[in-house]
Amino acid sequence: MPSISAGLHGYRRFRGLLRRARETQLLPAINAESFVKTIKRDYVAHMPKPDRETALRNLAIAFEHFNGFVGASP
Structure with a gap:
């Protein structure tokens, strides 16, 4: 039977992986938006x-x- 702390560690690791996946997917969109604003402004x-x-x-x-x-x- 797995311990509670092992399950909690797995959950935290999975949550961190999901957060990083979201951040890496949003980064190109943020960079593209910043590029468009810079080109328009400058x-x-x-x-x-x-x-x-x-x-x-x-x-x-x-x-x-x-x-x-x-x-x-x-």
Whole structure:
């Protein structure tokens, strides 16, 4: 017959695994949301958008600029 403390330890371990699984699944969504907010705030708000082609061209330039800063080391 298993002891109560062994069952409680198993429950706590399982609960910790579930918590970590939730956190790792939410992290990409949080990062994506943060990325979109940064792009909107730092780039889209300041770029001219007279037509669709110009807006898409400027957005591509903004992504390249952003990627240059994210991967750069000091």
